[in-house]
Amino acid sequence: MVPSSYYLALAAILFSIGLFGVVSKRNILIVFMCIELMLNAANLTFLAFARQSGNMAGHAIAFFVIAVAAAEAAVGLAIVIAIYRTRGTLHMDEVRVLRD
Amino acid sequence: MNFPTQDFAALAPVGILSGGALILLLSEVFLASTRRGYQASLTVLFSILAAVAAAGGGSPGVIFNGQATVDAFSTFVTVIVCAGLALSALVGAGWLRARQAERGEFYALALFGASGMALLGSATDLLFAFISIEVMSISTYALAAYIRRGKKPAEAAFKYFILGSFSSALLLYGTALVYGAAGSTLFAEIGRAQGPLLVVGLGLVAVGLSFKVAAVPFHVWTPDVYEGAPTPVTAFMAAGVKTAAFAVLTRLALVAFQATPASAANSFAWVLAALALVSMLFGNWLALTQRSVKRMLAYSSIAHAGYLLVGVVAAAAAGAREAALSSILFYLASYTATVVGAFAVVAVLERRGRSLDEEPADAWDLERFAGLGRKRPGLAFAMAVFMVSLAGVPPTAGFIGKLLVFQAAISAHAYGLAVVGMLTSALGAYYYLRVVVYMYMRPAEDREIGLISPAIQVALALAVVAVIVLGVGPETVSKLARAAAAIGM
Amino acid sequence: MGDRAEMAVFWIFTVPLIAASLGVVVTKNPITAAMSLVGAFFCLAGIYVLLTAHLVAFLQILVYAGAIMVLFLFVIMLLALQEEILGVSRIKVMQGFGALGCVGVFAVIYRAILATGPRMMPQVGEDYGTVKAVGRILFTQYLLPFEATSLLLLVAIVGAVVVAKQRI
Numbered sequence: 001m002v003p004s005s006y007y008l009a010l011a012a013i014l015f016s017i018g019l020f021g022v023v024s025k026r027n028i029l030i031v032f033m034c035i036e037l038m039l040n041a042a043n044l045t046f047l048a049f050a051r052q053s054g055n056m057a058g059h060a061i062a063f064f065v066i067a068v069a070a071a072e073a074a075v076g077l078a079i080v081i082a083i084y085r086t087r088g089t090l091h092m093d094e095v096r097v098l099r100d
Numbered sequence: 101m102n103f104p105t106q107d108f109a110a111l112a113p114v115g116i117l118s119g120g121a122l123i124l125l126l127s128e129v130f131l132a133s134t135r136r137g138y139q140a141s142l143t144v145l146f147s148i149l150a151a152v153a154a155a156g157g158g159s160p161g162v163i164f165n166g167q168a169t170v171d172a173f174s175t176f177v178t179v180i181v182c183a184g185l186a187l188s189a190l191v192g193a194g195w196l197r198a199r200q201a202e203r204g205e206f207y208a209l210a211l212f213g214a215s216g217m218a219l220l221g222s223a224t225d226l227l228f229a230f231i232s233i234e235v236m237s238i239s240t241y242a243l244a245a246y247i248r249r250g251k252k253p254a255e256a257a258f259k260y261f262i263l264g265s266f267s268s269a270l271l272l273y274g275t276a277l278v279y280g281a282a283g284s285t286l287f288a289e290i291g292r293a294q295g296p297l298l299v300v301g302l303g304l305v306a307v308g309l310s311f312k313v314a315a316v317p318f319h320v321w322t323p324d325v326y327e328g329a330p331t332p333v334t335a336f337m338a339a340g341v342k343t344a345a346f347a348v349l350t351r352l353a354l355v356a357f358q359a360t361p362a363s364a365a366n367s368f369a370w371v372l373a374a375l376a377l378v379s380m381l382f383g384n385w386l387a388l389t390q391r392s393v394k395r396m397l398a399y400s401s402i403a404h405a406g407y408l409l410v411g412v413v414a415a416a417a418a419g420a421r422e423a424a425l426s427s428i429l430f431y432l433a434s435y436t437a438t439v440v441g442a443f444a445v446v447a448v449l450e451r452r453g454r455s456l457d458e459e460p461a462d463a464w465d466l467e468r469f470a471g472l473g474r475k476r477p478g479l480a481f482a483m484a485v486f487m488v489s490l491a492g493v494p495p496t497a498g499f500i501g502k503l504l505v506f507q508a509a510i511s512a513h514a515y516g517l518a519v520v521g522m523l524t525s526a527l528g529a530y531y532y533l534r535v536v537v538y539m540y541m542r543p544a545e546d547r548e549i550g551l552i553s554p555a556i557q558v559a560l561a562l563a564v565v566a567v568i569v570l571g572v573g574p575e576t577v578s579k580l581a582r583a584a585a586a587i588g589m
Numbered sequence: 590m591g592d593r594a595e596m597a598v599f600w601i602f603t604v605p606l607i608a609a610s611l612g613v614v615v616t617k618n619p620i621t622a623a624m625s626l627v628g629a630f631f632c633l634a635g636i637y638v639l640l641t642a643h644l645v646a647f648l649q650i651l652v653y654a655g656a657i658m659v660l661f662l663f664v665i666m667l668l669a670l671q672e673e674i675l676g677v678s679r680i681k682v683m684q685g686f687g688a689l690g691c692v693g694v695f696a697v698i699y700r701a702i703l704a705t706g707p708r709m710m711p712q713v714g715e716d717y718g719t720v721k722a723v724g725r726i727l728f729t730q731y732l733l734p735f736e737a738t739s740l741l742l743l744v745a746i747v748g749a750v751v752v753a754k755q756r757i
Contacts, residue, residue: 008280011276015273018269022266028258028262031262032262032265035262035265035266035269038266038269038270038272038273039269039272041273042269042272042273042275042276043276045273045276045277045279045280046276046279048280049276049279049280049283052280053283055283057279057284057285058279061227061279061285064227064231065272068230068231068234068268071234071238072234072238072265072268075238075241075242075261076241076261076265078242078245079241079245079254079257079258079261080258082245082248082254082257082258083254083255083257083258085248085254086248086250086251086254086255087251087254087255
């Protein structure tokens, strides 16, 4: 039997990798994918705690998180397309008309 | 388990708002014509109906196994959100019509956003709060990108989206840890849990919410997004998103303050106090140097998040809790009326380029306000009232709001926060009153201001009346706020 | 399944999962990142099965790998992002600080997890994590979030259409 702390530590690693990607990557799409990775880390945590306590609330929550991720992806990718149309780039350093 | 009809009935205001959104979407299909004037009126009608339904619906209390609570607090929040929605829709009508960009989708998204905010005001479960935040946020992301002329709006929407979904991810992972510590995401259960997992989880949730309320150091998106988004959308974000996010933050803070180990509750209060302090200092300081009035209002909204956080911190002391909660509610009401009004004036004076894609650098420059007092005395008077209210000078709503918050802080023995709050308010008066000086003491720039659309005139009149009435006779509303504060304790 | 076999399966999924996640943040090419993420989602689905979360594992592949990532790839193809691949990365110093910060965050979370102690998983019933059991929870205990999610999906559809269509 794999103890729950293994799963939780794995989720924490995924969360940290996603966090690192968000703060360090410059490509809009890759940043967005790193956010998806963080959502998945949360899902793994929910499922591990659900399994540990033997109730299924975590499964229902994971279901909602997947739906939320789909909704975010739809609007987010629409915004990515809009920004590419006006700018012609997805590089965050170029996207800075609004700075200062 | 029976079907919870009564629980659904308690959420009637949300039903009215989202049903209204559907009607507006369909109107674009079946009634589309060049005349879309009815759409703004319909939006205002639905927000009034929702506010009436909320006020008349009573307080059934806990619904859906504790995931939501419809009480006086959530009713108050819903009414503020509806007022903010109605005023922003009126501003939007005038602003969009001048740009031939009025569509039913705009109002539909605003109504959807408001239903998310109303849900958030009643959320007493972290998962449900997360989903409500997403309903609210996704509507506002789309609204920020609604009109894409030039480069700024798409970029504002993008920045808002990336930082918004990042903060949602932090909030969700925090929720997962809290679920592990408490075995549930219900606020009621979280209050009984303890342990390091709970502390880390609640910390991540607090960081996620700080992004939403734009508290320093999680404010970096605010100036860019507020400046780049269409002005009516900025007004809606400043009023609605802030109100709803503070509603859930307040409820959650109350849970954390009552947590069993006093040390955890104390550290939570200290973290919030630190956020309040830096938000007040940096918000006001950064606003000082802004020449763009729209950007100045963005920084000022960070400062106001700081003042509101002072109210939340004051709620940590059991003796001051009722005063603190009612002060937060009153502040949110007064801030909504004031900030939507101020953005309405900004929307009127905004400079547009000759071509669709041109973005004049001085679109919202202070110079645009020069000599306004002589050319448009009515508009200048309205702006003066809003600026005076934001600065917290009597006899306006902003003054009473600040007074109540600082009183609550003093009775909670948070003297330092109260003093810093008063000092930074004095600092803030400088940049707010500078706008007034420009309007009344600078010679007019030689240029014509177009006619102000009737919708914006109505919004301005309502906002001015609200700000002055709340400032001169605050008793009725503050009594309601006190009644609303008597919950959740 | 024996204890040792289960542990072996855990590592069989975990090692490629971490490798694929690192692949997402290391590469500069969005297509490589997306494919790594698809791989990560498949491994994660395997781990969900180990956690007896059959329905969620199924949804993970169906919705995440099947729909969301296909949407990502579709957008990457649509925008023809070749020139983006060579984009300069942020200054290395900043990346170093970012990595340090993330290790710090991980350390804080890991300590909190360890403080709760290693818990053994309890035995669960035959229907744990099945469609029927989770569906029952969704429509009773979680009815309100379920309805709110339906509202959310509607908002997302409207929002995506408004943002992606011809500009107004």
